[in-house]
Amino acid sequence: xxxxxxxxxxxxxxxxxxxxxxxxxxxxxxxxxxxxxxxxxxxxxxxxxxxxxxxxxxxxxxxxxxxxxxxxxxxxxxxxxxxxxxxxxxxxxxxxxxxxxxxxxxxxxxxxxxxxxxxxxxxxxxxxxxxxxxxxxxxxxxxxxxxxxxxxxxxxxxxxxxxxxxxxxxxxxxxxxxxxxxxxxxxxxxxxxxxxxxxxxx
Ligand code: VGL
Ligand code: ZN
Numbered sequence: 001x002x003x004x005x006x007x008x009x010x011x012x013x014x015x016x017x018x019x020x021x022x023x024x025x026x027x028x029x030x031x032x033x034x035x036x037x038x039x040x041x042x043x044x045x046x047x048x049x050x051x052x053x054x055x056x057x058x059x060x061x062x063x064x065x066x067x068x069x070x071x072x073x074x075x076x077x078x079x080x081x082x083x084x085x086x087x088x089x090x091x092x093x094x095x096x097x098x099x100x101x102x103x104x105x106x107x108x109x110x111x112x113x114x115x116x117x118x119x120x121x122x123x124x125x126x127x128x129x130x131x132x133x134x135x136x137x138x139x140x141x142x143x144x145x146x147x148x149x150x151x152x153x154x155x156x157x158x159x160x161x162x163x164x165x166x167x168x169x170x171x172x173x174x175x176x177x178x179x180x181x182x183x184x185x186x187x188x189x190x191x192x193x194x195x196x197x198x199x200x201x202x
Pocket of ligand 1: 010011016049080117148149150151152153154
């Protein structure tokens, strides 16, 4: 791929794979093809969901049901099972993911008060992760997204990417959805409406 493109691999971590705290069905099956996709790119970015134990997006910290919604200062928030706790095995990348070629590993969701689905902004939609600056300085114009989960972190990263003026492509065969309340369909529809291109790697 050209110098002006980047592959952004979202949250390929144990907790989103088989046996993990927030497992996405067949998530681990993406590892091999994502490793293959890396061979086509000069710039590779990995994101890592990286929450403190007291994170406000955990149902356990709100005495509430898993997958219920609460209102935060920044809007509605789904309450998740405890996952991707900083330094835990669940937060590690899947053991077969090739991490040798990555230029940047971006950790997100570190602020206990704000969740962060997108690789660009926390869920308050204003606190930046710094990724935009990194890509702009490297003159990257086109983003190719893959990883977990299609309807949360991949979706919100793709939306922010296009809103920031990048060309955004999602490898739909290198991502899998959690699919709460039709979220997979809604994510796909919104992406298409916004001009995000859903393409296949294989
Ligand atoms: C994710 C829910 C909570 C994701 C992360 O990677 O899609 N989803 N934290
Ligand atoms: Zn998370």
